[in-house]
Amino acid sequence: MRAVGVRERNGRPEILQARRPEPGEGEVLVRVVAAGLNPLDWKIAEGMLESLVPYDFPLVMGADFAGTVESCGAEAYRFTPGEQVFGHVVSEPVGGGTYAEYVVVNEAGSIARAPTSIPLTTAAGAPTAGMTALGIMDSAALRSYESVLIIGAAGGVGTFLTQLASARGLRVIAATHGHDQARMGAFGAASAVDVRTTELAAAVREEYPGGVDALVDLGSTSAEEFARNTALVRDGGVAVSTLDAASLDALHGRRIEGINYHLAASAELLERLGEEIDSGPLTVPIEVEVPLDEAPGAVARNRAGGARGKTVLLT
Ligand SMILES: NC(=O)c1ccc[n+]([C@@H]2O[C@H](COP(=O)([O-])OP(=O)(O)OC[C@H]3O[C@@H](n4cnc5c(N)ncnc54)[C@H](OP(=O)(O)O)[C@@H]3O)[C@@H](O)[C@H]2O)c1
The missing domain is CATH 3.90.180.10 (Medium-chain alcohol dehydrogenases, catalytic domain)
Structure with a gap:
């Protein structure tokens, strides 16, 4: 064959x-x-x-x-x-x-x-991207939060997750490499940030001065990069990595639940x-x-x- x-x-x-x-x-x-x-x-x-x-x-x-x-x-x-x-x-x-x-x-x-x-x-x-998105929704109990920042939202997992999270009433901020406002809006994102032209931290802080409830990071491969993004999560929130970047060090002792998600x-x-x-x-x-x-x-x-x-x- x-x-x-x-x-x-x-x-x-x-x-x-x-x-x-x-x-x-x-x-x-x-x-x-x-x-x-x-x-x-x-x-x-x-x-x-x-x-x-x-x-x-x-x-x-x-x-x-x-x-x-x-x-x-x-x-x-x-x-x-x-x-x-x-x-x-x-x-x-x-x-x-x-x-x-x-x-x-x-x-x-x-x-x-x-x-x-x-x-x-x-x-x-x-299968893989859809089950991963569903599994993240389950494991991070995202239903009990109100806002989620998704890094890498335009790819496979990100587009499923944007749809599932927004359908469950979460406000999704979609961080993408490129201008994807219309496409991500069609999937239910409340806003989309092109990280190539806009500083992500400033854009998130403008909407959520105290930080978002949840972060799902589909892009960061290092603990340092992940740590920078967790700075945008409020105390008591949750931060998920699909790339094993959620180390305890990355959370700097903050009151954030870090999850390395594995399908x-x-x-x-x-x-x-x-x-x-x-x-x-x-x-x-x-x-x-x-x-x-x-x-x-x-x-x-x-x-x-x-x-x-x-x-x-x-x-
Ligand atoms: N742990 C698990 O069980 C599990 C399960 C499924 C997937 N994964 C992993 O999760 C990652 C995402 O999977 P996928 O299927 O969604 O991949 P994908 O379809 O290739 O999409 C990844 C998307 O993320 C974007 N991106 C990457 N870094 C970014 C950043 N810093 N800011 C904004 N956008 C960024 C990429 O844009 P550019 O390409 O333009 O940078 C691309 O649009 C992959 O590395 C995959 O291997 C893990």
Whole structure:
């Protein structure tokens, strides 16, 4: 089958001919219609999980998928062939990814019936970013706050989170790299700050002199950068990093709850995401659809930055 991946750790993504996988016990074989692209994909190919799980090369990249169930292995009863599904899979050993015509998924993992209100090509953009946004809403208990500053709001996770937070009545300040006022407003943001042309601290202080209730930082990779942003959170607030930047040092002993969020993907979270999409108004922010053969270029663009929603790869 056609697939896209790397032949070695940190290798260049390329088109591969891979063996079509067979579903084992408790597994289903999914005919992938589209794979969603996430920064996670190239981070894994660079070796992000090497200390935790074995890698198998050539490594087929990709975690998010939407497609139809092709066949079910022994003792796999959750789905029947022909059903439309979507999900997130990180195989063990790492290498059986979703940038491929077929992928095998454990039925006990993050796989669920696809939302019925959108095409599979759109659903493929939802799992990782959408579940992360939902998980952050849960873990930071953002519902009990009134304002949230989202750094990196224009990307995949940020656009889902902006929609979920504003739908739950939070006032969202969207910090973006670039002028995104209209787009972020359409997702429900109360205001958007282009950090390339406007000083973020001054813009936030103008609206919230005492600081915002919550910060979700999707961009800071260092504790120092994260610390600068937590200065914009009021005492008693919460500050979340998706990049492990929330160290105790970064909080300088302030009365702020710091959370390093890690996605715990599950069928339950995925089903909730599907319900949020089908009941509206959560939309999957597709930026671009590209053929699978062009995945190497799409991965390079994602690494270079500038994401404005989700890239999906059509098989
Ligand atoms: N811990 C977890 O479980 C988990 C789960 C999902 C994602 N993540 C991580 O969270 C990050 C965001 O994920 P994503 O899928 O949303 O990525 P994405 O689609 O690539 O979007 C990231 C967005 O953030 C913007 N950005 C970065 N730094 C910024 C800053 N200082 N100020 C304003 N905007 C900034 C980027 O703009 P430019 O590219 O123009 O800079 C881009 O629009 C990624 O690093 C991802 O690996 C972690």
